[in-house]
Every structure is written in structure tokens, then in C-alpha cells.
Amino acid sequence: MKTKDILKISSFPVLIGSLCCLGPIILVALGLSTVTFAASLTDTFYGEYRWVFRIVALILLTISVIFYLRRSKDICTIDQAKRRRNEIINIVAIVLITAVLGYIFFLYVVVHYIGVWFNIWQ
Secondary structure, three states: OHHHHHHHHHHHHHHOHHHHHHHHHHHOOOOOOOHHHHHHHHHHHHHHOOHHHHHHHHHHHHHHHHHHHHHHOOOOOOOHHOHHHHHHHHHHHHHHHHHHHHHHHHHHHHHHHHHHHHHOOO
16 A cells, blocks of 8 residues: 555545634635634534544545545455455554544644634634
8 A cells, every 4th residue: 555545545534524623714714704703613613513523534534445445456345355354454554543643733733833823723
């Protein structure tokens, strides 16, 4: 499994999972919102709905791994999955670890400092 494939599989779910804090930043950057409203929206999204964003991201990650296994690895039946069980376990573990680390870095480092730069939070 190539690094390019790992990033291709996990980048979109990481982006969707971090929309709780990235969405208000995008609204401020486009001039569609005030900083006060964006800070309030971020508090609401991250405080009450962060698990919704994370669960949606996990569902999207599962779907993208299934599509990857079907298209790139030609694993379409249960028999093929049983024969290549170790490969599937390795792919799922690598993608899950990469997605979790990507989510943590993107949300708590990149998005945080962009929000500080826009004065949405301190």
C-alpha cells in the first residue's frame, strides 16, 4: 500500500470530521459571518455535535476503505476476503491510525492556529 493511497483514502474523512471547527473559519474567511457568530457556532458544533462529525467521518472512512479494497485490490467476495484476511487487517489498521493522527493534527494544530489568526478563539 502506497503512501499516496493512504492519504487518498483518509483525507476526505479527516476533513469532514474537522468541519465542526473548520466550517465557521470558512464562513469568516469568505466574509459570510462575523467573528462573534463564528465563535458561537464553533462552541455549539464542537461542544454538542463533535461526536456526530466524528461518527460521520468514521462512516466515510469505512466506505472509502471498502471502495479501495474492491477497486484497487479486487477483493469483492467473502472468499477472497477470507484468503486475504491479513492484508485487509493491515490496510484497515494503517488507514485508521493515519486517519486518527491526521484528524488530531489537522483539527488541533492547523485549524486551531487558523482560528487564532482569524481571532475566533484565543
